[in-house]
Amino acid sequence: MKAWLQQTLAAAGLACAFFISAAMAPAAQAQDLSALTPQQIQQIQKLPRAQQEAIARQFGVNLNDIEAMMNASGKSAAPSDKQDKATETGAAKVVDTRPLNELSPGELAERLAEDDNELQPFGYNLFQGGEPSTFAPLANAPVPSNYILGIGDSLRIHLYGKESGSIEAPIDNEGHVVIENLGPISVLGLRYDEAKELIRNTVRERMGGQEAAVSIGELRSMQIFVVGEAYKPGAYTVSSLTTISQALFVSGGVSDIASLRNVQLKREGKTVVTFDLYKLLTEGDASNDLRLQAGDVVFIPTRGEMVSVAGEVLRPAIYELLPDETLVDALNFAGGLLPTAYRQSIQVQRIRDGARRVQTIDMSKDKLTTPLQGGDAVKVFPVAEETVDSVMLVGAAVRPGVYQWHERLRIKDLLPTVDGAVLPVTDLTYGIVVRSSADRRTIKVLQFDVARAIHGDADENLALQPRDQVVLFSRYESAQAEENQLSAWLKSESDRAREERERVLEVYRKQYLQKLITDDLGFDQLLERTTPERSEELDSQLTSLFAINEHGEQKAEDYYAKFSRHNLLQPILYQLRNQYSATGTLPLVYVDGEVRYPGIYPLIDGANAKQAIVAAGGLKESAYLARAEITRTQLQGGEAEASYVPFNLAQVLQNEVTVPVQGRDRLQILPIPQWQNTLQVRLEGEVRFPGTYTIRRGETLQGLLDRAGGLTEYAFVEGAIFTRADLRDAERKRLDELAQQLRREIASNVITDSGAQVAYAEMNQLLRDLTNIDAVGRLVIDLRNVIGRNQRTTDLQLKDGDRLFVPTVQNTVSIIGEVQLASSYQYETGVTLEEYIKRAGGMRQKADDERIYIVKANGSVVVPERRSWFSSGSTNQIEPGDTIVVPMDTQYMNNIEMWTTATQIMYQVGVALAALSGL
16 A cells, blocks of 8 residues: 555656646747656656646647657667666676667677677577567467367367258357257367367267368467566466467567576476477477466576587587586587587686686597586687698699699699699799798798799609698799889879879889890890880780879789799798808898899708809899809808809809809809990980980980981070989989978977068978979080080080980070069060060069079079179170079068168167267
């Protein structure tokens, strides 16, 4: 009575609170119902209908809206009830059941990590999302023949023969069914098949000429109890055909700590049967899933001992074990071992005597009858990834991978033919076999000629051993420094970076063509490939090879350097560096000089100089064959001493002499004396035969112009522009240094407030503009003196990348800077500097008339003498193609600033005089 009174007062108080809060707000203004807590919604649900309608009117909403919130609250409360129940009963954690699309990125990552790493108890997902319900009697349910009839069941009897009819005969409270003209028949307690036989015989005997067909009309309902660790324990009205498992679903499933191995059916205080859900889930055995009777109790106890099974099993999970079950039972529940399971080492972790201990079980020797106890963790490890009795083919092969090893296996077995086994880019002169020692602590490298091995040469067709790695390389190599530089340029979009990018692509094109000449093709084949169509195709291939995507990165991998020495040898060299001996030697040799790919290479057994040269890609055409040398470092008395071993390279290549190579040796291949690569110089403009010319070192500009046929009659010699690549680089470096110096000075002025009037951001932008100025690299020359036959002392020696541009005759004079109208004017003989400035409208107020200078057509700068500006002697200073520059006066002050400054000075002087006069 007291509890009821408290509940009534609480409901009334909540209603009063709603009325007061609603009265304080305008009646027409709809209130936000989302602010109501689930407890408040439940209190509203308990109020009478009239009060619920009044609250809805006061809130300006329909009662249907509140009822919808009540229903939503009731549905959402169920999972929380289950979670609260799990928390109260000691479950491990509350599971976040929100959909994935409602989680934050961090919560989503945590959820996925939990799903991937945490084992879940087996079988509980069968009841996820279950809601309590009632099984209503079904008229068309299949009824087994051993079904026991009871009060409430209904039989449908069809009579046929002399007369036909249908009778709906329910079993009354005394257990009888009544058939017209036949009387009551007692069927209570009979099996369904017994009742059918009884009725058919009775009709046949007592109603001559009549037959009967009997079926179930309706099934009776009954009340059962589901208690213990059920999701919603309580009494439920169910169909008379309900079994134990169906009763679990009726009650919404089980809690997180329920036992799935010991579900008990109790009848009249006694346990009728124990139902093991694991047998149903793993074996499909439902023999103990008995039908319930009215008043039966389904009792779900708490779970027993739990063990986890993880690793290489079919169904990793946490399982409940009965007291007499062992390791083999746990593995059977997990679906058995996977083919990848390592059966010789199954780990069982167990807490014993306050410490975590480990037991290792060998399935091939030990019996799996090892008993388990609660808290045990069974871990089945996978077999090793490395294959045994196999060899590996790596690199520039058509079918790289792992191959079976057998006795008499040789390289030719892996590479039967050139066409079908190796790629078109494969270096057929150099391949290695990496062989590890028995303890796998060290490796050694064997070298072979790929082409000769494929053709069956006994010396090169090496016999292979288990775990050998056969490595094939590409004939093409990309320098790492160039790749890093290219990667940096690809990310820049400035004009200078684009020019540099084009230059790098051109370098790669030239290198590719050179490789075609020196590796595969002669000049005749090259000419065939460099027709306009082939050139366009080659350019397209190279462009796609170094294609730039929208992020400014390389889109395609460099196919020709994918299997380069640089890429494939790095892990091998790293391991060899850790194998130095007590004598200080390393199984490495450095090859430098005139070889294709200078660098560090593995030292093979019995290595010689020729093999080291082959490993480095062979000689360049500039290699000096008469002499080469090895620099050898040896330890003598604990100190390193260097010695030099010269040899004749031609004799080594012809196998006349064998020069052994040791660890740490440095093999130096010398260049041919006076060997220089050809230089390229470009002539443009008014040259009789312009174009790019290949010259030898020491050739001069006069000699090249003679080869090009000299200048045309329209050449403007005084305006020739000569640029040089190294001057451009030096100019760019000076600009960068200047910008860096100015940046430090500006920052210092800002810190010391001496430059506070200047915005640092604006100055920094100006400095960035300065660094983006393209360097020209112009060299001022007097081309007329260079081409003069009697002026050989002024001739210019050419360098690679030089460029000469000879413009067409110009007859103009340009004026720029602080003039009224900067423009160009036709050159007239005798017109003075002052007259050209007057033609431009005269100088502006900010012009610095004392610093006017002239940029001559050849790039030189002339500062006229002041005495000759307005005299007749100044006429010869202005020539065709000249540019007059009138700079700005940096010390200029306008009239307002000047008079303001003067006024302040006069005021200060007056104050000082007044002070002196008062003394």
